[in-house]
Amino acid sequence: MAAPKSDSVPTPDLSADPETQPPTGEGAGGPHASEFIVGVGASAGGLEAFSELLKNLPTNTGMAFVLVQHLDPRQGSILAELLANRTRMPVIQVHGEIPVEADHVYVIPPNATMVIANRILKLNPPAQELSHQRRPIDIFFVSLAEDAHNSAIGVVLSGAASKGTLV
Numbered sequence: 816m817a818a819p820k821s822d823s824v825p826t827p828d829l830s831a832d833p834e835t836q837p838p839t840g841e842g843a844g845g846p847h848a849s850e851f852i853v854g855v856g857a858s859a860g861g862l863e864a865f866s867e868l869l870k871n872l873p874t875n876t877g878m879a880f881v882l883v884q885h886l887d888p889r890q891g892s893i894l895a896e897l898l899a900n901r902t903r904m905p906v907i908q909v910h911g912e913i914p915v916e917a918d919h920v921y922v923i924p925p926n927a928t929m930v931i932a933n934r935i936l937k938l939n940p941p942a943q944e945l946s947h948q949r950r951p952i953d954i955f956f957v958s959l960a961e962d963a964h965n966s967a968i969g970v971v972l973s974g975a976a977s978k979g980t981l982v
Contacts, residue, residue, distance in 0.1 A: 848914070848915065848916065848917065848934055849877060849878050849879035849915055849916060849917035849918075849919075849934075850877065850878075850917075850966055851877070851878040851879070851963075851966050851967075851968055852878065852879045852881060852915055852931070852934070852959060852962075852963050852966060852967060852968070853878050853879065853880045853881065853968040853969075853970060854881050854883060854955055854956055854959045854967065854968065854969045854970070855868065855880060855881065855882050855883065855970045855971075855972060856883045856884075856885075856952035856955070856956065856969070856970070856971045856972065857882070857883075857884050857885070857952075857971070857972040857973045858884070858885050858973045859884065859885050859886060859887065860973065861884050861885075861972055861973045862894065862897065864972035864973045865882055865884070865894070865898055865901075865972065866897070866898065866901045868972065869898055869901040869902040869904070869906075869920065870901045870902065872902065872904075874902060874903045874904050874918060875918055876917075876918065877917045877918065878917060878918070878968075879915040879916060879917055879918075879919055879920075879921065880904075880919070880920045880921070881915065881920075881921045881923075881929070881931070881936065881955065881959070882894070882898070882920060882921065882922045882923065883923045883929060883951050883952045883955045884922075884923060884951075885951060885952060886923070886924075886925040886926075886951075887925065888925055888926035888941055889925075889926075890925055891925060892908070892922075892924060892925045894908070894922050895907065895908035895922040898920065898922065902920065904918050904919055904920050905918075905919050905920065906919075906920040906922060907919065907920065907921050907922065908921075908922045908923075908924050909921050909922065909923060909924060909927075909929060909936050909938060910924065910938070911937075911938065912935050912936065912937050912938075913935065913936050914934055914935045914936075915931070915934050915935070915936060921936055923938075923951060923955070924938070926940075926941055927939065927940065927941060927951075928940070928941055928951050928954045928955070929951065929954070929955050930954060930955060930958035931955070931958050931959055931962045931963070932958065932962055933962065934962065934963070952971070956969050
């Protein structure tokens with residue numbers, strides 16, 4: 816009996832392509848590194864959206880979650896402290912450079928842009944002086960895609976105009 820005819824295009828095997836694989840070796844995040852890194856963007860009013868997401872996530876997904884909120888650079892932030900009450904995963908406000916680990920939540924501080932390279936979160940001064948011209952979500956999403964390739968996941972929970980859309 817002949818196999819049924821299929822009109823679908825076969826999926827290419829990318830397992831041997833190093834560009835599609837998570838980083839390994841030096842700087843790859845260590846023994847607790849997450850295979851998938853989820854970048855989550857939200858506007859300044861995104862506390863409720865972040866809270867709902869974390870409240871409904873299991874604590875053992877094996878993924879790292881990096882929360883990037885469009886914050887007023889002139890104000891402090893207690894976002895990490897507020898979100899720590901919504902999940903049993905560790906919630907860490909990023910300072911300096913920190914490797915991402917599975918089942919952890921990382922939060923951008925105010926008055927910074929954040930990138931990821933070799934699965935290490937790094938802070939930079941904001942790219943623009945005026946808060947409405949800053950694009951911390953876009954900057955992080957681009958670096959996440961370049962660093963994690965097929966292991967990158969991007970989610971925009973709230974926002975207006977072009978936040979997270981690279982327009």
